[in-house]
Amino acid sequence: MRRGLVHAMAWTLATGAAVTLSWWGVHTVMSGTAYDPPLAVPLATRPLSSSTHRDGPPPSSPAASPSPSESQSQSPSWSPSPSPAQSSPKPPPGPSPYRQPDAGASGNVKAYPVSGGRAVFDLGASSAELVSATPAAGWRMQVWKQDFWIRVTFTREGREVSVFCTWHDHPPAVEIVDP
Template sequence: MHRGLVHALAWTLATGAAVTLSWWGVHTVMSGTAYDPPLAVPLTTQPLSSSTHRAAAPPPGPATDAPSPSAASPSASPSPSASAAKPPPKAAPPSPGPDGGQGGGDPGRVKAYPVTGGRVVFDLGASSAELVSATPDAGWQMQVWKQPYWIRVTFTKAGREMSVFCTWNGHPPMVETYEG
């Protein structure tokens, strides 16, 4: 009887150690991939690139009390009632670089993809892409994964899953949707 209790205690300790080690490993990997959803920014009719969009200086003129898309931070977002009260400010086109181009980045185009469960907006350049915003519909959950050559946004609700993939590994950015 004493021997059986020793075996049960050893099995319990080994199982607890294995579960703890597994949880720690999964937690470490997952903590680097999931994050708060990005803020939505107003779309413009001018093509934007990620480098010129961030580096463009604000145009001279009267200041507005609404933040510009590049000045928005994840911790500060306007309330829905405040953003519905006045239209978003028009973004100024990026200033051309010294060679007449739009700086050193990929000139891109901002394109929205409305899908079941939400809406995803990408800035698609010639050889890369950047996530502009991802907004889930009411009741839907969202996860975003970013890697050097792809971005995945997944909306889930009650066992339904809708994924939007943007890939650009050796080819121009391509967006695909999958429902699972």
């Protein structure tokens, strides 16, 4: 019995030491790694284009409005929700991690699809902003940003596809490197 307890105690100590050593190694490696924040692109307050957009108020249907007797039977705390024309969505507080305020932004948003995914830039007269970058299924993505260029790289199984946007001493230009 005593021999079994000694073996169990030795196994417990060895397992604890192995788990601690493994955690410490992983923690050391991961603490030196920088991760980009999750991509969350704010919704535009007005659509850029729409084939169904019509000027004027939305059409109302007679079935949607309650009859006078129905509206009187509602509780006093009830109030109709405002229609989209009455309230406008508020932009999220603070800048998005991928969109930074810039006087050179013009609203000229262009998408660049490549075999590893898709990069979308807002090209201004003297600078550019990354709107979004989405990897295709099975691909990984990495983004680098500097004062005069942005690089989006998609990788999978040793293959690398990059989308470069540069604007130093010239208007923004996009180059795709897909060997």
